[in-house]
Amino acid sequence: MKIGIIGYGKMGQLFYKLFENHGFDVLINDPKTKSASFQRVIKDSDYIMISANNEGNKKILTKLAKISKNGDLSNKLIFDISTFKKEIIKYYNKFSSNVLLSSIHPLFGSGMKDPKKHHIAIIPISKSDGSKLVENLFSNIGFNTFYVDYETHDKIISLTIGLSYIAGISLNKILTSYNKDIVNKLSGTTFKYLRNHYLSILNDSPEFVDYIFSQKEVKNVLKNYRKILSDLSDKNKRNKILNEIYSNSDEKEIEYAYKKMYSCIESY
Template sequence: MRIGIVGSGAMGSWLRQELSSLHRVLVFDIDRTRSDVSSLEELVRWAEVVIVAVPFWAAREVLREIAPMASGRLVMDIATFKRGVVETYSEFPLDAKVASVHPLFGPGAPSIKGQRVLIMEVPGRQGALEAFRFWSELGAVVEWGDLAKHDYYVSRTIALSYAVGLALARIYAETGEEIFKYGGTSFRYLAAYAFSLLRDPNAPRYAEEAPLEEFIKALSRGDLPKALLDPDAAYKAFYKALEALKDLYG
């Protein structure tokens, strides 16, 4: 199958590597040094399946450009947030198949095999079943997602994690390196996550989507929250995760 990836940086390159074992893959990147073709039109005309792997704030315009050329193709976005993106599929011809997809991992994953991918049906359009089969055949663990609920939950998982992580990174950086002398197990875990976000120049854009008012209200409450995971099992898993950080801290 001919797969066209409209990429932007690491995720597009990672997908190319993973998909190339089963399919013929070409990439069009805004960084032309990473592109296999000279234009978006050339990519879409060649491809049977098009994956739009650009940041969520750029996905809508890319989909608009693809729409007039999408006949007979399966087009999928992997935008982190779907607001304003999914609506663009209404501009696609009726014989185009479309689906909105959310890979629940980043380009640091060792392989696509075993990684979770959500598939969401675009209301009134075909293509979700084809998308489900496509990612399943790659070895991903594919699940159905609810488009209406997607952004609500992602703002409280990905976006809030970015917001908290970036805030911690700023606090730690302003405190200075001596903080490492006094930091215990929780600090080591949180600092590794917080500073890892700095490799992503788009991190502040994701953090902007976090429900900070809700977070601040939660901070002010003194009661313990309901446990969605077994606290004892979570504590053991937490220490196992810390083992992987030994090389970072010595």
């Protein structure tokens, strides 16, 4: 079986290796790399994965939907790996019904090493759902997979990705005003652990970060975040917040996280 990858960025490269290591023939199409032509990829591949950036994915899906009208994509599986699904899913409506469709979200980045430690969310496409094929493909490689509707997906992804960038970018910014060496010296374990977070997120491009911040639901998360910081500045409200957090906290979970943090920091 042949898999075509359209869009050979960090994630495209990661999946290329994974598919190859699992014995698939893999074709690549990307304007930036010596690669197969778009025509050849869609003709020869049984499965086509779309992994360009957000605007690129929309263009590719538009192009493929047109082609599907001629019957040239019959029984092929097409799926994308876009971060947010609401907009992307509209593009699948334009496909001919003899194409199998799905949309996935790999919950990891290009640093992924062990599939067994990671999840892939599968968002079914009502039009002509090919999610079962996607599920088989990725669970055979070793990933944990689960199904989720696009609305829940986008709401929670806006939260988890949004918070990762809101916290990370603001920490990076505030630290530009301080001397790095003395900050590093006077960092406890907790801040050392956190530094690793705010440095890691810079592995993504500023364009991607801005794209995240531009999402409507991420804007709402940022608004809530600002309200909470305002409340934390007020002693009474702060104590209410601390009460709420501590009374809902799970001692075992905290102990586990704390141990994990130390083992992470001491292993380097």
